[in-house]
Structure formats: structure tokens, C-alpha cells
Amino acid sequence: MALRHAVLAALLDGEYSGYQLTKIFDIGVSNFWYAAPQQLYAELTKLEADGLVTGREVVQRGRPNKRVYTVTEAGLGELAAFAATPAKPLLIRDDLAVKVHAVDLLDPAPVIEQLHDRAMEAAAKLEVFEQLLLRLRGELDEETFLRQAEHIGPYLSCLAGCRLERETRAWCLETARTLGERMARTGRETP
Amino acid sequence: MALRHAVLAALLDGEYSGYQLTKIFDIGVSNFWYAAPQQLYAELTKLEADGLVTGREVVQRGRPNKRVYTVTEAGLGELAAFAATPAKPLLIRDDLAVKVHAVDLLDPAPVIEQLHDRAMEAAAKLEVFEQLLLRLRGELDEETFLRQAEHIGPYLSCLAGCRLERETRAWCLETARTLGERMARTGRETP
């Protein structure tokens, strides 16, 4: 079980509803985990049934009510046990890299386009992450913050996200340029 | 279908058996895809049934015979169609980052240990990747190679792997140091 822990970790930052978590997993936590909305709703239900989180109905005006969740003591215990267990290797699955790997025998044009798209997405994410870092550390500079603040977990994981997005952007642009120049030189695309 | 394309792309580099592919997916292709051995055997069987690869029995002395696979024309067509299709976002699932995200409420000691382990794995992979780059480009320097060689796909995807591993190593070491210093300062671990 794995999504379970990602959800628990995300809920440490505050009370969130399923819907809010989908947003967080879409941009923030996408940092280190991906999950579809339906997975999150299902997992929250299971987590509550297992007593690892507690839900609380929040009545809203002007929009549908929502159910927000908090990690329980048992949930914290589950996380502690998880943290003490050896980490599984990073799971990565990248469509675009597969295409680049095979690009020699393929039409590079659509691949180049996708590289540009990915570069722009990475740049956008990077900006979001950097804003988040600023918000988290407030007045302090990074070094001071990391030395003195109580809650640095989200900051540290966000730093990983920044690194990933920065490198992604750079690699995509570089690769697109390389492929583009070769295309221009040979004049033609499909082999 | 996705693993399918990763396998086809890997098989463009040469004829491989299921067992060899497990090695490649463990270190080389781990670059952009992860798959368990059983998945690979199953996928190769399906790919052959669908006519996207052809298998060939290779009799060996001193070790069991193996079946090696080559991409067919139809397989290449499948890859071409795949490459022309919009890329799905990068899928990432990182246990260790989840732990770091939650570290404020947990015992940091095992997390720090895992960060060191991960850093060493990353360094090892980085070395493998850099050796691979050297082997691929032969005499040429990178720029010349990327301009002139026919087959640059594997080189380009390997560059992405290098970036990832380099950043992983740096982030792990930095994060471990930060957490370690805080532990030393507070003297105590679990909150």
C-alpha cells in the first residue's frame, strides 16, 4: 500500500476534502506522486474505515458541502511505520522519453512538439513550486528557514520537485533543439 | 497500453531476451520506465502474438537457451503511431519523497538513512549512464556526435537519466544533511 501514505502525508499539511486533494495531487504533490481523482475518493473512504483519518462535514454556502479529513493518531502510527521501512526505488514512467529513445526510426516532428509542450508545463510547475517555497519560508532566507522552522518537510519535498522540473525543462529544450537542427539539416523527416 | 511501447523502444537497440530486458529495465531503461520481470515476459508473449515482435530461439552452451526478440514492421508502425500521439504527463511515484514530506512528525533517523542509500544508488546509476554515453558516442565529443551520428535516441534519453540521477543524488545529500543537522541540534529524534 502506497497511495495510502501519500494521502496521509498530504493531509498532514491541513484538513482537506477529496476534491482539494485532487488539486494538490494535480499540482503540488505531483511533486512526488500522481493519483487520479477517483483513486483519492476511494482511498479516503478506506482510510476512514480503517480509522487512519477522520472526516468532518463542512457546510458551505454557495457551493456543495464537503467532507474534510484529518490524520488520526493511528494514521500517524501508520506513517511512522512506513517511514521506518526501506524505501522502494523511485517509480518512473515517461512516455515522452520512450519516444525520444525511439526517435531515430520515427518522424521527429511530433516528438519535438511534445518536447516543447512538456518544457512549458515544466516551467509552469516550476513557477508554482517556487511560489510555494516563498510562501512556506515567509520572511526567512532558505538556509535560516531550514535551520529554524518546525515544519520543513513540505519545503524539502518541494525542493525535489523544483529540481525535477528545472531539469525536465532544460532537457526538453535541449533535446528539441538537437532534433530540430538535425531535421533542418537533412531537410526531411520520416526515414 | 504503455509498457508495450517501452519494450518496443528498448528492442530497437538490438535483439534481447526477456531476461536481458529485465536487466535493461533494471538499469538502463530504468531511465524512463520501470517494469517487473514478470511483466516483461508477459508483454513479450503478447507482443509476439500481436505480430509486433518476432522471437528467435538461441541455443546456448553452458546455460539455458533463450528466446530473443526483434521489432517487426508492424511493431515499428505501432511505435510511429504512439510517437505521433500526445504524450501523457510524466508518472512519478516516490516513496522517499513522501517520507520527507511527512518528516516533521516522524523519526528522521531512518529517513536520513534512506536518503543516503538513495544517494548512493543514484551515484551508481549515474556512473553506469555516463559509461553508456561514452560507449555510444565513441571517439566523438557530444556535440559532434549529436550532430552527425545516425542513432542518437538512446543517447538523448540517457542524458535525461543522467540529469535525474545527478539531481536525485544532490537532493538526497542536501536533505540528509539538513535533517541531520537539525537532529544534532535538538538532540532528540521522535517528536
Added chain:
DNA sequence: TGAGGCATGTAATTTGTTACATGATTAT
């Protein structure tokens, strides 16, 4: 003689994904 690499799977279970479904409110 036992560990470890080579080589290939099956079967059961757990996860994840896709498509579908619903319904309210707000902004355009």
C-alpha cells in the same frame, strides 16, 4: 553442497485507469 546467476513463466491479488453519472452554484 549451497549460493547465485541464467532463464521463463503461472496464478492470485491488489492497484490503477477509463468511462460514466449526478447535481449544485457562479461567472460570462
Added chain:
DNA sequence: ATAATCATGTAACAAATTACATGCCTCA
């Protein structure tokens, strides 16, 4: 009116993980 955002799911299907199973050969 219509689209977008908020909000939460179910059901069917596809994929991945885990555990198990087999058997040969080499090297220590």
C-alpha cells in the same frame, strides 16, 4: 443559456505486484 468549478462517487476493465514454481549451470 452555457461553461466552468465545486463536489463525490460507481462500475468495468486494464495493468501491476506478489508469491510461487521450475530447472539448469557455474563457481566457491
